[in-house]
Amino acid sequence: MIDIKLEPLGKIIRVKKHTALQDVLFDYGVEFPCGGDGSCGKCKVRIIDGDLPINDIQRRCFSQEELSKGWRLACQCIIKEPVTLELAQWKMSILSDDYLLKSSGREGYGVAVDLGTTTLAAQMVDLRTGNVVGVRTALNPQAKYGADIMSRIQYALADSGSQRLQRLIRVQLLSMIQGLIADMIPANPQIDKVVIVGNTAMHHLFCGIDVTPLSGVPFEPENDGEFNRDSEDIGWQLPGNPTVVFLPCLGGFVGSDVLAGIVAAGLHESAELMALVDLGTNGEVVVGNRNRILCASTAAGSAFEGAKISMGMRAATGAISRVKLENGQMINHVIGGGSPQGICGSGLVDAVAISLDLGLIDGTGRIKHPDSVITIGDPVKITQQDIRELQLAKGAIAAGFDILVRRLGISKADIGKVFIAGAFGNYIDVGNAMKIGLLDFDHQKIIQAGNTALRGAKMALLGFSDYRLIIEKSVHVPLAGDERFMEMFVDNMSF
Numbered sequence: 269m270i271d272i273k274l275e276p277l278g279k280i281i282r283v284k285k286h287t288a289l290q291d292v293l294f295d296y297g298v299e300f301p302c303g304g305d306g307s308c309g310k311c312k313v314r315i316i317d318g319d320l321p322i323n324d325i326q327r328r329c330f331s332q333e334e335l336s337k338g339w340r341l342a343c344q345c346i347i348k349e350p351v352t353l354e355l356a357q358w359k360m361s362i363l364s365d366d367y368l369l370k371s372s373g374r375e376g377y378g379v380a381v382d383l384g385t386t387t388l389a390a391q392m393v394d395l396r397t398g399n400v401v402g403v404r405t406a407l408n409p410q411a412k413y414g415a416d417i418m419s420r421i422q423y424a425l426a427d428s429g430s431q432r433l434q435r436l437i438r439v440q441l442l443s444m445i446q447g448l449i450a451d452m453i454p455a456n457p458q459i460d461k462v463v464i465v466g467n468t469a470m471h472h473l474f475c476g477i478d479v480t481p482l483s484g485v486p487f488e489p490e491n492d493g494e495f496n497r498d499s500e501d502i503g504w505q506l507p508g509n510p511t512v513v514f515l516p517c518l519g520g521f522v523g524s525d526v527l528a529g530i531v532a533a534g535l536h537e538s539a540e541l542m543a544l545v546d547l548g549t550n551g552e553v554v555v556g557n558r559n560r561i562l563c564a565s566t567a568a569g570s571a572f573e574g575a576k577i578s579m580g581m582r583a584a585t586g587a588i589s590r591v592k593l594e595n596g597q598m599i600n601h602v603i604g605g606g607s608p609q610g611i612c613g614s615g616l617v618d619a620v621a622i623s624l625d626l627g628l629i630d631g632t633g634r635i636k637h638p639d640s641v642i643t644i645g646d647p648v649k650i651t652q653q654d655i656r657e658l659q660l661a662k663g664a665i666a667a668g669f670d671i672l673v674r675r676l677g678i679s680k681a682d683i684g685k686v687f688i689a690g691a692f693g694n695y696i697d698v699g700n701a702m703k704i705g706l707l708d709f710d711h712q713k714i715i716q717a718g719n720t721a722l723r724g725a726k727m728a729l730l731g732f733s734d735y736r737l738i739i740e741k742s743v744h745v746p747l748a749g750d751e752r753f754m755e756m757f758v759d760n761m762s763f
Contacts, residue, residue, distance in 0.1 A: 528724025
């Protein structure tokens with residue numbers, strides 16, 4: 269066994285010789301957006317004492333001077349001797365849901381779970397009252413093998429990757445549910461049901477379904493239906509042997525988290541046209557009402573989550589989450605205070621909107637400063653490529669809206685309410701999102717709805733929705749198959 273000392277945390281973790289750092293540092297705030305292939309450079313750590321081997325990938329990432337100062341990529345390092353590492357512990361605020369629901373009238377308890385690509389949230393619900401009596405949140409442990417969905421899928425397709433990812437998430441969720449049970453008074457409550465929602469990739473990886481169809485065109489799953497098992501059948505020993513249900517997906521990469529969002533927003537019961545957009549790791553768009561619902565997914569979320577931004581990071585301690593303009597200067601809000609370590613998606617949207625106001629960026633997205641960078645808050649800068657990534661993301665979302673609206677034969681003005689779901693949508697400045705063209709609607713129509721996935725999962729748990737009827741009236745629109753998608757995508761790229 270070998271000791272790894274983590275500074276400034278003052279923690280010592282003991283691991284077996286030849287353990288990969290990637291397998292142990294994720295829980296301490298080190299991110300692996302690319303899944304560990306060394307392409308993103310986000311898992312930097314610095315050696316204070318000891319040594320870690322250098323390979324060609326690290327030589328490409330660091331200068332000789334940086335290597336001599338002890339900088340390494342954690343994803344490329346195997347522990348062979350005791351080492352002391354410098355790293356920052358970034359705590360992340362995970363969005364839960366405090367929306368009050370009515371009673372189901374049934375006795376007992378249930379658990380609702382939002383299984384996100386990046387974060388996990390679980391709530392214990394008293395079925396008789398509808399009240400939430402316990403909350404647990406965590407990071408998705410699969411994220412150490414890729415921050416975005418496609419990286420995760422590629423890892424799953426490697427030898428035993430899918431089984432490892434399934435085991436990781438099932439163990440993590442079981443631990444969270446056991447924690448909720450341990451917190452209960454009286455002890456060992458009988459659990460009636462566990463309802464889980466998530467995107468299509470998370471659905472497949474939890475349920476043990478082959479993700480190969482999701483790895484290439486036309487990105488259509490062979491099995492996206494409801495998963496329904498007794499907890500003992502999946503190795504979960506829980507009081508009452510509750511049924512574990514993973515709600516069905518709507519098609520393609522539009523998962524049951526969006527289905528739950530439709531339930532939470534009441535879109536399926538509305539006479540007026542409504543829209544729902546989830547700006548998470550993947551970007552999903554829904555437009556419709558009680559008569560007809562169209563939905564689509566876009567490869568947009570990585571920029572919003574900070575994964576492909578040069579100094580991007582999750583909305584965690586050290587991230588610039590908001591930028592305001594005061595007296596002609598950018599004023600930053602850093603999560604947790606202190607000096608900024610990077611910038612998250614909401615901060616990036618603010619920074620670009622303000623840069624447009626200041627004339628630092630033109631309508632095409634080109635940085636007008638000679639060195640093609642904009643300092644947001646020392647040492648955090650955004651580059652020309654960062655702005656292009658944001659343009660790609662917002663262009664895809666806007667084009668998705670345009671196509672669904674055209675398919676329905678309506679205009680955006682006909683839509684009465686637009687619900688923005690998810691953590692990014694909860695914290696984004698709506699005015700700045702409109703300014704860059706991400707949301708092309710009247711401000712008063714936009715509702716920041718919070719964690720609609722978790723809320724919809726609770727409503728399904730309490731029996732307040734027949735989600736099967738929603739599936740029957742919903743049509744998944746593959747954007748890549750629409751002949752006008754590329755034209756609309758390009759039209760929505762500019763600011």
